[in-house]
Amino acid sequence: MNLSIKNSYCLVIFGLIALATTTTQFDVEDEPQINLEEDTDEVPNVDESESLLSNVISDVNKTLTNIYNTVTLANVTAENKTQTANETRKLVKCKEIMYEQIEEIEPVVEIINGSHLAKLLQIKPDITSRDMEASCVLVLFFARACPFSAHAAPHFNALARSYPSVKMVALDALKYQGINAQHGIIGVPTLKMFHNGRPVAKYNGTEYNIQLFSKFVHTITGQQPQTLLVTSKDFQGPVPSVVEKETDYFLILSWLFIIVCSVYYFVQSKYWQMIVEMVQNNWRESEAQHEHND
Known part of the structure; x- marks a missing residue:
């Protein structure tokens, strides 16, 4: 009886252990599979990354090519406009000067x-x-x-x-x-x-x-x-290549005009009045001192 009861307890214990083991294995094994599947959906594989990078590089190259073509076209257009303007610029048409054929005459200034x-x-x-x-x-x-x-x-x-x-x-x-x-x-x-x-x-x-x-x-x-x-x-010659010293009467007249104007404005200024008053005061003081000495 005791043996049968012990055996029953053992069977129950082994059954609980087996059930716990089974549950633990399910929790440990099934959840990583779900996470792996989710990670697999979120993170692209190596081939997809390389394809995406190549597409980005291709788009950048196309953009740079378009920019280069636009700038080149603008430069060519500007050069063509400048060249056309230079070509269409009017040049004067000079009438030929007829020289006497009796003797060789060189054109001179x-x-x-x-x-x-x-x-x-x-x-x-x-x-x-x-x-x-x-x-x-x-x-x-x-x-x-x-x-x-x-x-x-x-x-x-x-x-x-x-x-x-x-x-x-x-x-x-x-x-x-x-x-x-x-x-x-x-x-x-x-x-x-x-x-x-x-x-x-x-x-x-x-x-x-x-x-x-x-x-x-x-x-x-x-x-x-x-x-x-x-x-x-x-x-x-004919145009002289040596500097000639000449009296520039216009320059002399200009300097005289500047000097006269400067003197006139100085006489009208307060500094001239101060100088005049100072001279007058000194003159009065000298006269007063001279009379005192006499």
């Missing part, structure tokens, strides 16, 4: 006065466009006392041989102040091109040599220079 310049720059009303053939005049406004004018002189003298179809003249700007105001000359040397008496362009360079002068004339007229050579003869 002519030094003129104000009335002669006005005659050269007379406008012909029948010529209304720069494309029409007309006389071209290149004028150098210089000053004999200016070192920059002296430096530019031999190069301008030689330039006359390079472009025989362009009349080249020089005007002493200090002698003809009215001409300066008429043509907007505020400094020397100044180089201006005229076509049919109308101003076309002004040389704005800071260096004065025959190469830059030639480039300026070529840009305006489209003509090619025959030669670009400065000889020793060009240093002798």
